[in-house]
Amino acid sequence: MNFFERLSLLDRRWVYLILAAVVVITVLIEFDTPIRVNPEVRSIYDFMEEQQPGSYIHLAIDYDPGSLAEMHPMTYVIMEQALAKGLKVIMTALSPNGPGMAEQAMLEIMDSVKLHTGKEVIYGEDIVFLGYKPYPGIVILAMGQNYRLPFPGDYYNTSLDSIPMMEGIINYDNVEGVILITGTSGVDFWISYANGRYNVPLAVGLTGVMAADYYPYLKSGQIFGLMGGMLGAAEYEKLAGRPGRAMEAMRVQVWTHMVIILFILIGNIGYFISRRRGGSV
């Protein structure tokens, strides 16, 4: 047994340890990485830029804290862009663990918009958070009929009819589009129910893992834009000119990817050496 064969039989715990070490080191040391912008991200940015102040946007925060690290940068950059432009934002959170987190994000963004642009964002006039109801598919269908059906009141149990910005806002017909940021399969409900049944323009921000699977919907026009994972968020941050966590995270990605590729190569070299000798791995 030579060096490479022994390497290819390496205990998985070494893989874990080396990976963890690379992540920690790259998190702690700073250096720059270049970023490319894809058209499917740009189309979301352009859509947001085209909206007139006072238009309504439905922002669906359907991820839960598990994918917070990956999804929060998108929520932050898009919601900051919307509120800074004076768009009115209707927010929902259709993941059972999500509402607490979404509320926290909303409050933080309201503060940061005020800090950066001096613009006071008023809850109930510029933004409303409807909260969570179980069974996302059903809620999405119901909102297409009337927001009041699944959400008689907002997250704080204020009746929708007594919230100023919801006056005359019945259902998806009254919003310019839905920007969905999600890490769950709820995106299928949005596509087949909200876009499919009610024809509302839909753009999605997905976890990196999911994004690849929604290109068919992009091509068939069921969604008009797509952001995938941290890379998508970094692209958006670059477009919006608000460098944030996503752009920082890219340098970690580059190095960890190289480590994993290295492991794959080691595994294959060991495999070929032992196969040439007639051994088995």
Add this chain to the structure above:
Amino acid sequence: MRKGPIIITAAVALFFVISWIIKSGGAPEGSSSYDAIAEGFWLTFAAFLTLAILSFLYKDNPFYKFAEHLYVGVSAAYWMSLGFWTTLVANLFPRISMTLSEWFQVEFISYQYHFWVPPILGVLLLMRLSPKGGWLSRWALAFIVGTTAGLNLPRFLRSDFIEQISSTMLPILVNWQGFGDFFTNFSLSASGQFVSIVSNFLVVLGVLCGIIYFFFSKEHKGAFGAASRFGIWVLMVTFGASFGYTVMGRISLLVGRLTFLLDDWLGIISG
């Protein structure tokens, strides 16, 4: 009990108690010392749970078992409470009972008698717990399974079938301007006519061969077999690509957790 585990447990406990004490010191101004101690506790506890789960990578151990069982218990109850307040209290009670609405201090809407159906079906479901009435629970199950099967039948036929077929009907020439134009403006660039032709053709071919791979009642031999093999190749390219594409998202989740440990808890990273 052997001494080893006791010593390890004690050491870990001591470590986190020290962390608690240190974390309780950095209270923001204006808050009471009680708040600071509580916040210090919560932060330390969260860090402990994070490390307990990560320790699973080395091997199963008592800390992981503790965190796992706590998580299962707390999450089950969390969902239950949330469901109770957001659904029963907010949606059901204001429509069936004035007394219950008053009790839970929600605004009574109006009597809507069809809202008695779900609690009745719900109670039927609970009949499982009685030794004799178990069969009644099937009525509720039948209702749920039946409605959802019926709900999905046309809807998935539309979104997963007809709409996918219709978007597969791609033209071979993206901008039909005749063959002369095609040859005079021939280019190999990614946005060029030639690449789009090849791509469109491959999409259609890939879809067809992929579907052929899923034929169950015909032997995969001859030309049919070749198509099916091409189909599985396309599937494998896709699976590899999805895997490679995903690595990034997974790493960023880990970065999120490390940021919590290094920044929020240990305070190593600043800004």
Add this chain to the structure above:
Amino acid sequence: MKKEIPLAIVFVAGVFMAVQFFVPHAGSEWIYEFVMEWTIIIGIFALALGIWSLLRVSTTKIKRKMENWPYAVVLLAGLVSMIIFGMGFMGGVESYMFRHFFNHVMIPLHATMFSLLAFFIASAAFRAFKARSALATVLLISALVLMLRFNPYLGPVGDLDADLASWILNVPNLAAKRAIIIGIGLGMVATALKVILGIERSYMGSD
């Protein structure tokens, strides 16, 4: 009779919901909306069954002093305390303890459990990505192309790789996913049809 009535319910409910898709009339919408709300409410009742099952399994473990029984106590403690924190007199889901358990117990556990995937994806790649056969090699190469797509240190090769990666995502990926989706659509429809027609009834159990 114990089986006929449920099968009849399945058939009627199934056909109704399928037909409802084609009926835009307000009457059909009303019933559809009721059914949706009902399902949500029934789900909450079902949860009581789940909690009951959890209690049963855990108490049995403790009573019989089965292996790892002390952890069942931890589970019950978490369950019971969280239920109490969520009760009306504690302030319901807005109470201090309920929120803090969510923010400082559930969120970290959830996120950490999820982050284990970073390690598992590396170990799975190391263990399984070996060029054993032509198909396995295709899998491997395509994964490598995608993993190198944003690597800034490859120079012109990197640009080529990024183009290839996006081509894979847009063409073969699109084709394969669509073939799978069409197949799934058919499979789902067939299964739904079997359920409605009462051919598929294993979910019904027997007496």
Add this chain to the structure above:
Amino acid sequence: MKIKIIALMAMLLLLASVGWGQEEAAIDSTVQEVIPPGPPLNLKAFDKPYDNGHAIDLTWDLSVDDGAGRNNIIEYRLMRADSPEGPFVERKKLEMGKTEAEDKGVKEPDDPNYFPREHDFYYKVVAVTADAEAESEVVGPVRGIGQWYNAGKNPVAVAVVLFTVFTIYFIFKAKKGAELYIRPLAGIDAVDEAIGRATEMGKPILYVLGLGTAADIATIASFTILSRVAQKVAEYQTSLIVPCYDPIVMTIAQETVKASYYSAGRPDAYNQDSVFFVTNQQFAYVGGVNGIMLRDRPATNFYLGKFYAESLIMAETGAVAGSIQIAGTDEVTQIPFFVVACDYTLIGEELYAASAYLGREPVLLGTLKAQDYAKALVIICCIIGFIAASFGWTWFVEQFHVGN
């Protein structure tokens, strides 16, 4: 040349005098004459087709001053009344350039935006400039009528009918005893082997139904496979562990497993606690299942149903525990991870077909045959559509377009 210059000078003078005059008029506003714009013409109102009856569609021709003429139209106001005389209420505002509108309301009578069905309404559209407005003529009566069939969904209806006919036809054919070939599926052939292995090793079998609810068809398909597996488990006298994520799924799984033990003739061996609820929080559930895998060391793990991000956590932990793993899901995102980390994977539709494979019942095989015929039809349609689209014959492609 000179004439032109003179003419130009004259025009400039004229313009200047007009400008002068206007300035004066602006000072003395009472004299200002407001010229109303051209009204919207040719207004038509009709029941919105294929809807629930709570909407009216309207079309009209642009005012002559919209995009042409004085080009000073700002908006159109859509007005509605219960009688031709009024009073008219504003229902909607549309920016200039629009020639159609939908007056839609909700069906809840207590909602402020309630739109009564089968009620006579009269409409007019008002063209509005900054200082004047012009009304179209009043049209009506018109009433919203709920339709009982949505013809826009015809393609789906055709597909449903065709597929149902295929299925029923092949079930009858199969019942009559026609031989149906099915190609082998590695994942299915492995099921028996895996159960046998568990028996030899004296270890339990873990069956994970995934994160789906009873509403997911994948979960329903998984119940059928569970019933076959449980039956074999009962025959081989192995033990079965089914941790559940959804309480309703748990209830159904209990029924399924119990029934399998009965039909295997071993009701006594059924242990009620073998199918149990863990929690319905994704990763808490995964934590629990991981614990089971490492502590009970099952010989075989089945992951059949809906899976999300947890797929790889489970599959890798199972690999560490040394179990044989058979997976199947219709969740496209997770198939790659199962393919990489598990021994056998049922890809997409194969999961649905698996129950027919395991049972080998003619009725179930009949539906497989129907699915294949539908696939053949898909292939034919795609080829025709491809050719049609290439030559720009859009008629065929449009047949597959589903309206709302």
